[in-house]
Amino acid sequence: MSFRILLNPRLLYVVRCGDILQTNSPLYNSSRFIQKHWDPKYKKLRAAKFIKVDLPNYEDTKKSYDEFTEEEIRTKMKEQGIKPEYPHIEKPMFISSTGEVFEAYVPPEGDGKVSPISKEGAKQTWEFVEKKGKSMLAVRKIRNFDEDFEVRDFLNLAQDVYIKAHETMANRDKELLQQYVTEKAYPEAVYNIDRKTIHWKFLQSIEPPRMVHARTTSIITKDNVFGQLTVRFHTQQVLAVYDRFGRLIHGSEILAKDVLEYIVFEKHLSNQYGTWRIHAKIIPDWKPLPEPGRMTYVVEKEQSSDSKGVSTVPDDLKRSKEPPSVPNDIKPVASPSGTAKTVEFL
Structure with missing residues (x-):
């Protein structure tokens, strides 16, 4: 029996006894030379399996720093994303608040108790009008940085910040407190709530809040401007302070008191993300001393004497x-x- 094989680039024919048998042989399949997967469905996922890694040049590691030129050093640092070193040792500094109250407001004696139609009340009104000139200039400068600034809207914001700051102190949330007080007032507020339990509640405003003082100042440079606004709050509150043993040391939870306060709010005007925060509280000299807490x-x-212990x-x-x-x-x-x-x- 004789066989005759016919070779074809695509097909292999085997001829036996006059019959032709057609077979596909992988030896003569041209598709084996194409570097391509037969199913393109997951092409991107297969490509993600391979990560291109830049191998280090060990010849450069053998060189010392002095052997490289300035251009080579600059190129290497730029490739690795390293910032160039500067010869000076100055560190960046950001001033987010001032350390004091500049040109502090002096409250008139008897404020909140004197009738405005009396002689002393008329004197207070005249003094307030006298000092209003500088405050209006400061407000005009604040509008240079914040075009939408309005005193009426600010007073609503100030009362909201005032209430939230006291509620945050009562809840002892020190992280949230930083949003409502400046860096100057923060340590003072934390010291007042240390090892104490505070119950505080805002009842109502006896008089609407009023802006009585406004000042601006620049620090280090003329472009770094801060603004301070003093707001008069005459409110009714409930305050009870307990020590670490749970004993009442100040106030009462059932007795409401009228509170007259002058709160200074500060904002970094040059910072577009600056906010109004509580900076200080003005306590006049004529104010009587508060009732001391119980110790x-x-x-x-x-x-x-019979016991062996030492007294x-x-x-x-x-x-x-x-x-x-x-x-x-x-x-x-x-x-x-x-x-x-x-x-x-x-």
């Missing part, structure tokens, strides 16, 4: 079995536990 202390028990009672208490004398202006209040006492300064 809480622990009285240690005196150990008997920690002071020497002045050891000489007499009577309790220490209390000044006339201090009223002791017994604690329910008997181990701690609270004294109230009258």
Whole structure:
């Protein structure tokens, strides 16, 4: 039996006994020379499997820094995204708030108690009109940086910031507090809420808030301008402060009081993202001293002479079995536990 093979670039024919058998042979399939996947469906995903990596040039690592030219150093740093080094050692500094109240407002004596139709009330009104000139110039300068600035809209914003700042202090949220107070007022506010529980509530405004003072100043350069506005708040609030032992040291949760305050708001006018924040509180000299808080202390028990322990009672208490004398202006209040006492300064 004889076979005759006919070679074709595409087909392989095998001839046997007059019959032709057609077969496809991979040896003569031209598609094997094409570097292409048979299914283009996931072409991009297959391409993402390969990552081009720039291998380091080890010849350059053997060279010292002095052997490179300035142009080669500049090119290498630009390729790697490294900023050039500067010879000076100055560091960037950003001033977001001032450290004081410039040209602080002096509240008139008896404000909030004197009738505007009386002699003293008319005197206060005249003094306010006298100082209004500089405030209007400051407001005009604020409008150079903020064209949409209006005193009426600012007063609504100031009252909102005032309420939110006190609520944030009562909740002891120190991170959120930075949005409502400046860097000068922040440490003072944190110190006042340290180891205390505060219950604060805003009831109503006895008088609408009023802007009484406005000033602007520049720091370091003339373009770095800050603005300060003093707002008069006459409100009714409820405040109760408890110490770390849970004892009331100031105020009351059921007694509302009228509060007259002068709050200074500051804004970095040169910063387009600047906001009005509480900067300081003006306390006039004629204001009477506030009622001091009640002091809480622990009285240690005196150990008997039969016990082996060492007594920690002071020497002045050891000489007499009577309790220490209390000044006339201090009223002791017994604690329910008997181990701690609270004294109230009258």
